[in-house]
Amino acid sequence: MTIIIPVYNEAENIKIVIEHIELEVHIPHIVNIIYDADEDTTVPVVQEIRKTYENVNLVKNKYGNGVLNAIKTGLEEVTSTYAIVTMADLSDPPDVINKMYNMAEQYNADIVCGSRYMKGGKQCGGPAIKGLLSRLAGLTLHYFAKLPTHDATNSFKLYRTSFLKDQVFESTGGFEIGIELVSKAYVQGRMICETPTIWTDRVAGKSNFKLMAWLKNYLKWYFYAFKRQ
Template identity: 45%
Template sequence: MSAAEPDLGPEPRQPKVSVVIPAYNEGEHIVPVLDRLFDAVQLPCEVLVVVDTPEDSTLPVIEKYAAAEPRLKALVNTYGRGPANAIRFGIDAARSPAAVVTMADGCDDPRQIDDLARLVERGVAVAAASRYMAGGQQVGGPLLKSLMSGTAGRSLAWFARVGTRDATNSFKAYSTEFVREVGIDSRDGFEIGIELAAKARRLRRPIAEIPTIWLDRAEGDSHFQLRRWLPKYLRWYRFAFGPPLTVDQVRAKSRQD
C-alpha cells in the first residue's frame, strides 16, 4: 500500500447466510432479539431488517445498533406494505446463497440459523424449522392459530409429501437461487413460507426440517391477521398437491391459481 492510499481495514467477509427480518414498529423491542441473534450466529452473515416506511419506529433503533455492528443493515421496502413484500424485498437484497427468514418478535431460536443455512449449503431448496416434528414444540400463542397451522403442516407432510411437518412456519432458510428461479407471488402476510414449500414440492426439489421450539413473544403486540390471510394460506396449501411441474409451469400456474 502506498503512502497516499488510505487503510480501509480488512475487507468485509462475503456472507454465507442472509438473515431477513421483516419489522413493523418494533422500536426498542428488537434490541434483545438482535443481541441474541448476533451472539448465536457463527457463520459469516448479513442481517437485513426490512421496514415499510422511513417513519417506522424500528428504523432509528436499527441505525443506532448498526453503527457498532457492521453486519446489520436497515432497508426500507419499496415493494408495498406488509410482511410478504418486506420479505420479498429482503431476499432480493440478500448477497448470500442462503436466506433465513426470522421474526422481529423473538419467537424463533436464532441458534438454529446456522443449521438451517448449512442445509441449504448441502443442496436443499427449503429448510424449515419445525414445531410439529419430534423434538419441536410451540409454547403459547392463540390456540386456534396453533391448531390450524399444526393441522395444515402435518396433512401436507402426510398427503402431499412436502418434506416438512411445518410448512406454515415463517422460520425457514431458502436457497436464494431457488427463490429467484421460481419467484414469490405472495403480496400480503406470512404465507411466503407455505408458498415456497409448495413450489419446491411441485418441482420435486429437496426440502428438509429440523425441530424448533417456538415461544410466543414476551413484549409488544402481534401483527398476525389470521382472518385476512387465511385464504392466502389455503391457496398455497392446495398448490402443494399435484404432479411434478417445470419452473415455467410453476410460474404460469402460480399466477393463474
C-alpha cells in the same frame, strides 16, 4: 448468509434480537432489517445498533406496507448463497440458524424449514385457533401430500438464493409466502429438509397476524402442494 427480519415498530425488541443473533449465529452473515416507513420506531434503534454491528443494515420495503412486501423485498435483495427469514420478536431461536445452514450444505437443500411439529419441535403460546390450524395444515400436508416437512406454514425458513431467483412470488397477503415457496419447491422436485425449532410467542409489542383475512391465501398454496401427486 443473509438474515432477513421484517419489522413494524419493533423498538422494544430489535436490539435484543440482534444481540442474540450476533452471539448465537456462528455462520458469517449480514442482517437486513426491512422496514416500511421512516417513522417506524425500529429505525432509530437500528441506526444506533449499527455503530456496534456493521453487518446490520436497514432496507426500506420497496413494495408498500405490510409483512409480505417486506419479506419479498428482503428475499429479492439477497446476494449471498442463502437467505433466512426470521421475526423481530425472538419467537424463532437464533441458534437454530446454524443447524439450518449445516443441513443446507450437507444435503444441498433448496429450503430448510424450522419445524415446530416434528419430533423435538414445539410451539409455546400464541392464539389457540392459529396454532391448531397451522399444525393441522402442516401435518396433513406431510402425511397426505408427502411434503417433506411437518411445518409448511412456518415463516422461519432458509432458502437457497439460486432457488429464489427461479421463482415468481405470487403471494398477496400475510405470511403466505412461506407456504407458497415450500409448496412450489416440492412440486418442482427441489430438495427440502427440516430441523426442529421451538417457537415462543412474543413478550413485547403487538403481533399483526390476521388469521381470517389471510386464510384463503394459505388454502391456495395448501392445495397447490397436492399437484405433486
